[in-house]
Amino acid sequence: MGDFEKPSRIVVTCQRGLSRWLGEELTELGLPEVEVFSGGASTSGSLLDCQRLNLQLRCASQVLYSLRRFRCNSPEFLYRELARIKWDEWLGPTSYFSVTSNVDHPSIRSTMYANVRVKDAIVDRIRETTGERPNSGPDLTGVVIHLFWRGSEAELFLDTSGPTIAKHGYRRLPGKAPLSEALAAAMLRASGWRGESSFVNPMCGSGTLAIEAALLATGRSPGLFRSDYAFQHLHGFRPELLADLRAELASLVRPLAASVHLVASDHDAEAIATAQANAAAAGVADLITFLHCDFKQTDVPQGAGGVVMFNPEYGQRLGEVRALEATYKEIGDFLKQHCRGYRGYVFTANLELAKKIGLRTSRRLEFATAKLEARLLEYELYEGTRKNKARGEASGAAQSAEDAPSATGESEPAGSE
Numbered sequence: 052m053g054d055f056e057k058p059s060r061i062v063v064t065c066q067r068g069l070s071r072w073l074g075e076e077l078t079e080l081g082l083p084e085v086e087v088f089s090g091g092a093s094t095s096g097s098l099l100d101c102q103r104l105n106l107q108l109r110c111a112s113q114v115l116y117s118l119r120r121f122r123c124n125s126p127e128f129l130y131r132e133l134a135r136i137k138w139d140e141w142l143g144p145t146s147y148f149s150v151t152s153n154v155d156h157p158s159i160r161s162t163m164y165a166n167v168r169v170k171d172a173i174v175d176r177i178r179e180t181t182g183e184r185p186n187s188g189p190d191l192t193g194v195v196i197h198l199f200w201r202g203s204e205a206e207l208f209l210d211t212s213g214p215t216i217a218k219h220g221y222r223r224l225p226g227k228a229p230l231s232e233a234l235a236a237a238m239l240r241a242s243g244w245r246g247e248s249s250f251v252n253p254m255c256g257s258g259t260l261a262i263e264a265a266l267l268a269t270g271r272s273p274g275l276f277r278s279d280y281a282f283q284h285l286h287g288f289r290p291e292l293l294a295d296l297r298a299e300l301a302s303l304v305r306p307l308a309a310s311v312h313l314v315a316s317d318h319d320a321e322a323i324a325t326a327q328a329n330a331a332a333a334g335v336a337d338l339i340t341f342l343h344c345d346f347k348q349t350d351v352p353q354g355a356g357g358v359v360m361f362n363p364e365y366g367q368r369l370g371e372v373r374a375l376e377a378t379y380k381e382i383g384d385f386l387k388q389h390c391r392g393y394r395g396y397v398f399t400a401n402l403e404l405a406k407k408i409g410l411r412t413s414r415r416l417e418f419a420t421a422k423l424e425a426r427l428l429e430y431e432l433y434e435g436t437r438k439n440k441a442r443g444e445a446s447g448a449a450q451s452a453e454d455a456p457s458a459t460g461e462s463e464p465a466g467s468e
């Protein structure tokens with residue numbers, strides 16, 4: 052039986068551009084010695100810790116538990132090292148397993164070949180000890196073994212996730228150009244919003260940002276929507292401990308604070324229907340006000356402020372980009388005129404278009420889509436003039452009549468460039 056309590060190195064992978072936010076999440080969850088690198092973060096812990104990470108992490112893709120780290124210079128050496136691992140502790144002749152890899156070594160022309168060598172080592176070891184061989188194939192529906200091999204460094208992992216956990220399991224309908232759930236969660240984390248104020252998502256598409264906001268604000272872990280992980284197929288897995296963990300996470304779900312409003316709007320009726328279906332699957336449909344309207348008509352709750360986040364299209368062809376110039380300018384006008392007291396965010400992969408927003412950014416956070424570099428642009432949308440805001444902060448004084456919010460934006464538009 053595999054030991055689920057034995058500590059080892061854990062590597063958590065993520066989508067491009069998310070490792071900083073993943074590192075923060077791991078640290079907040081109390082994992083030790085978190086080190087962030089491009090494409091992921093490392094820490095240490097047991098397989099029980101991996102279980103928890105699979106269920107709780109919002110920005111991750113795969114949780115990998117290290118079995119062996121070694122120097123490796125040839126496929127033969129790889130086979131010999133792998134045959135030393137006591138595979139029969141983790142899987143048996145009735146198990147199904149698959150192998151994935153991330154290999155860059157001159158002796159390996161096709162990753163398929165590396166995968167086959169790993170598979171052979173496992174099958175041979177189990178056949179020797181039991182007389183029978185386990186089944187293997189490409190589907191990630193059982194035990195998953197992951198090989199990392201770069202130059203002379205190799206590491207073999209149990210991939211405790213299987214299919215990626217960047218998908219949070221509630222999306223029934225994709226909609227057009229949806230954000231990945233992990234990217235949306237990282238954008239929220241980058242904004243600093245934790246559910247203490249209102250969140251408005253015009254141009255919501257399939258609703259990913261608003262749904263992730265609702266999950267975060269109510270303490271719902273993404274793992275509550277998923278019933279099968281690769282770690283459940285390992286020998287040594289104890290279903291009762293996972294049931295306890297699920298019960299613990301379910302008990303952390305809290306109601307949305309009465310002062311917090313979550314609003315999502317889109318001018319496409321189909322997008323709104325899709326977003327509502329996805330929110331219903333996530334159990335948060337009644338927490339979000341969905342509006343079918345042009346973004347300029349979105350009702351922004353007034354009073355305590357909060358976050359307004361846009362993920363507009365950024366256009367692939369020149370004609371599309373031209374047409375979007377007016378939209379980006381209107382986004383800037385909307386933020387300036389209707390979102391005072393909020394922090395505004397625009398996620399885009401087209402920085403030329405972003406200039407049309409016409410507001411001064413307070414931060415430009417680096418992100419990426421599957422193919423392109425992207426930025427999450429932040430705009431402070433002050434209640435009054437910036438001059439007054441600075442004065443108020445410096446003195447700590449209560450607002451005077453002079454500092455009252457500027458209704459017209461004529462004196463000094465909030466956050467203007």
Ligand SMILES: C[S@@+](CC[C@H](N)C(=O)[O-])C[C@H]1O[C@@H](n2cnc3c(N)ncnc32)[C@H](O)[C@@H]1O
Nearest residue numbers: 229230254255256257259317318319345346362
């Ligand atoms: C890139 S998609 C947003 C994808 C979304 N973040 C998701 O995860 O599914 C942009 C959305 O903006 C909407 N949109 C474009 N122009 C709009 C406008 N003038 N008013 C309201 N919605 C608009 C489109 O219908 C589309 O759903």
